Amino acid sequence: MTLPPLDDLLATARVVALPMAARFRGIDVREALLLEGPEGWSEFSPFAEYDDAEAATWLAAAIDWGWTAQPAPVREFVPVNATVPAVAAASVPELLTRFDGCRTAKVKVAEPGQRLADDVARVRAVREAMGPEGRVRIDANGGWNLDEAEHALHALAEYDLEYAEQPCATVDELAQLRRRIAYMGIPIAADESVRKAADPLAVARAGAADLVVVKAQPLGGVRRALGIVADAGLPAVVSSALDTSIGLAMGVALAAALPELPYDCGLGTSSLFQTDAATPPLTPQGGVLPVGRVAPDPARLDELAASADRRKWWTNRLARCHAVLAASG
Missing domain, CATH: 3.30.390.10 (Enolase-like, N-terminal domain)
Structure with missing residues (x-):
């Protein structure tokens, strides 16, 4: 560079x-x-x-x-998920209307100051709103220890989770949890253990995750993130770092350049803003985002x-x- x-x-x-x-x-x-x-x-x-x-x-x-x-894209549109913050269950249906056509929802759990009962109620509300065909994934941001994570996943398993993102903070805990819950069939995704790690490939070597979550800005750009995915040898989900529409376009470019894209990506987060720097903002339409650079509205x-x-x-x-x-x- x-x-x-x-x-x-x-x-x-x-x-x-x-x-x-x-x-x-x-x-x-x-x-x-x-x-x-x-x-x-x-x-x-x-x-x-x-x-x-x-x-x-x-x-x-x-x-x-x-x-x-x-890098050249291999697709013109990227499917994205809705993102549900740690809101009250009653707020879920209205919040989901901000994500046009999204068939997948990622639900924040393990919020400091909240209880597992709050998580269960929120995930239940999302499942009810998404229906049986919708996909529901959770993200704990490393907020549980090993035993808490196992207990929480037992409580949440009935809602047919697509995967659990960063349920524990450390690679060792993720590896142990993955072994403990293998019979439950809930895949483990690593986020912080990739983007905040001195060695982003350690989680893959340890057999601690079934897939990796990659973000363009925290990983140093599109090319470096593509290299990490290739070296990890695991399926990847591209997610945002709560970027504006300008930064989201970078994430979309990353997702568009991946050889395979088996999961909807967490790039619909402009819908969480009241307003954005671009007009129109880069928000989901029919559950997808277009590939291309975005400029701010002066x-x-x-x-x-x-x-x-x-x-x-x-x-x-x-x-x-x-x-x-x-x-x-």
């Missing part, structure tokens, strides 16, 4: 703050820094709690997407502009992560 000068990045940088339709990952407003490169608009939006070393990988992805031609950039203090915070972060990339050669 050729690193553009910092001044070139700062020249087009726009920081936006997108209000959420429902609280997600503990946030009500999603901030992102958008950049325009020779190939088009790109996005740098690591979550606020990530340190500069981790966030620099997201910047590498943003630069790769905005400054480099991408009027939206002005309407959604973050405060001066937050812009300074993001541009300072951009400068620090640029320095990390420069130092790494």
Whole structure:
């Protein structure tokens, strides 16, 4: 990767703050820094709690997407799932209407401060709304220990789970859980054990997952994520990192370039925003997203502009992560 000068990045940088339709990952407003490169608009939006070393990988992805031609797609549309935050069960039907035509729903579970009973009620509501033909998967974000995960999956198994994403935090726990619940027929997907790991292939070598969840920004871009999937030798689901429509297009490009795409992808998350930086936003229509780059609406950039203090915070972060990339050669 050729690193553009910092001044070139700062020249087009726009920081936006997108209000959420429902609280997600503990946030009500999603901030992102958008950049325009020779190939088009790109996005740098690591979550606020990530340190500069981790966030620099997201910047590498943003630069790769905005400054480099991408692998050719093998499909024109990517099927996507609905995403259900840790909302009350009564809110599920209305929330699902935001995801036009989606035949799969991913349900957040193991939310801090909630109980297993809340998860069961939410998953039951999703199954009822999706009907017997719909696909329901859960995502615990590593929130359970080994015994909690086994107990929870027993409680949730009656809702015919497509798979359980990151039920435990560590690779060793995932491997043990996979052995314990083999008779239940619920596949295990690894997310954080791939994108936040020093060795993203360790989970595959340990036999700790049946499939991997990959995200373009956290893994350093489309090409690097494609390499990880190929080396892991496991089926892959492409998911978002709560990107704006500009960043979601990067994820769609990743999904479109995979040789095989056996699962619906978690790229419909623009539907969780009240408004987005693009007009129209990249939201599911008939359960799919089109392949192609997305540019922000200039009027939206002005309407959604973050405060001066937050812009300074993001541009300072951009400068620090640029320095990390420069130092790494």
